[in-house]
Amino acid sequence: MTLSHRLGLFSFLQEETGGLDLKMAILVASSGVANAISLAVINASVEALGKGGPSWQHFAWFALSILLFVYALRHVLHQSTRIAERAVCNVRVRLADKIRRCDLVAIEAIGGGDIHARISQDTAAVVQTARPLFAAAQAVVMILFTLIYIALVSPAAMLLCLALIGGGAVIYLKDRRAYESGLRAASREVDGMSQTLDGLLRGFKEVRINSRKGDDVVAEFESRASRVRDIRIEVMILFSNNIVFVELFLLSLLGAIPFVLPLLTDVFSGSETKIVAAILFFFGPLGNVMGMIPTLSETNVSVGNLRALEAQLDAALARSPESEARPTHDLSGFSRLDFVGLRFAYHDAEGNETFAVGPVDLTLRRGEVLFLVGGNGSGKTTLLKLLTALYPPQTGTILLDGAEIGAGNRQSYRDLFSAIFADFHLFEKLHGLARIDPDRVAALLRQMDIAHKTGFADGQFTNIRLSTGQRKRLALVVSYLEDKPIAVFDEVAADQDPPFRHYFYHTLLPDLKAAGKTVVVVSHDDRYFDAADRVLRMEYGRLVEIAPPAPGEPGHDTRGG
């Protein structure tokens, strides 16, 4: 672990914003010094009460120290809020950008739940801690200067204070590793708990209809919640014991003034009230500083989580580098795509291959309607992810009119596609479309026979709470609006009623073909295979059978598979 990681939150804020500048340091120090000066002035003024009362200089110093304190503290608190919010906003936006540039394999491996927890919970923890942390830094300076003041009054008293505070701090900090590893364990358990909660919500129908399943899911949630409780109780008891110790030290500190100090020095006589006042003065701030330590430990765990997520994303980006920030090549004029020896395998946690697609050799011509069939789990969706370059091939290449698709044009290649996967997401807004003609949207909604269920206003669909079949029809509307050269439909017709299914195969697909689109359709509808130029079958990850083309259509051009 590097020093910057040990410093945790401070180094995180500095790396993200560069906002911890000299002005900030001076003002943190000034507010602490001003606070200590006000104590010295108050003590001097109280002393002066017995000698005719405080002078105007006393009052001037007092007013000045308060003004400086208020100005500096206000700046520090405002600025620390800005720094923390800016840091968190930067990291959120950067992570979102890295996520969207990562390949699908990496995102599937990290898992949506984890990413969600990092970007929402961990960043929130950072924001919550930052401001009190700066207030605590200010308190540290104030304590230091109050100690200097005590040293001026009685060096022996200062040494005694230092020894007791130092002893308290050592005790408090000695278990820090245990706190942080406990908190990390709790954070992992919280992730597991969130996954179970996610299952409870996503699988609500299954849970509600099956009480035993519901009992099991809730029992799992309870067991994870209990583990979080137990770990946190253990860590917090450790913290609490140490807080008791610190309070004991502080009280001992006060007691030491009348009971121990006179044994150490006789120069001290007459200053005891000043010293007691000084100790009482930093009693609260010292408690705040100590109280910050557990919070800081928790936030360091959050900062560690954020860094770990970013490291995972960076590693994934390095594994499949792409030099295009956004599509830079217009590849839409292509006439053929060749997939040569494409292979992709899933692996389990131990690195063993669990399922592989390929090697696949396939040619896809412009304007061709290709059907992909095969049993459940045969690898059709995986192949679609390979063809669309969502999965990077582990071996093999994609050629577009003979030119290889690589890091420099992979995003341009992906942008050739409009895809409706089986687990597609329907955005309420028509993202990514610059000019939208509302009349065209309305016409498409009518064409897909869902105009009575949803409309289009202010750049978004008025309703996306639709049935499964209706959602797919709306996804078709979006696909039409995207108007890409290649459409990929993964069992889009599966949830449609017979009339729409017929319309899909016998009207929509021929229309797309007539418009020069290339269409890849995953289908189990053998009644409609005549709508395809070619039908390819997947079996155990291999393209093993190629149905003869429909009469009168061009022959297939598939090599191997």
Ligand SMILES: Nc1ncnc2c1ncn2[C@@H]1O[C@H](COP(=O)(O)OP(=O)(O)OP(=O)(O)O)[C@@H](O)[C@H]1O
């Ligand atoms: N993200 C993943 N991680 C690991 N294995 C996966 C993943 N996705 C799919 N698989 C495995 O790959 C195999 C092929 O899955 P795929 O979804 O490609 O099949 P499919 O032909 O589309 O099936 P279906 O017709 O049921 O939709 C399955 O055995 C599945 O368990």
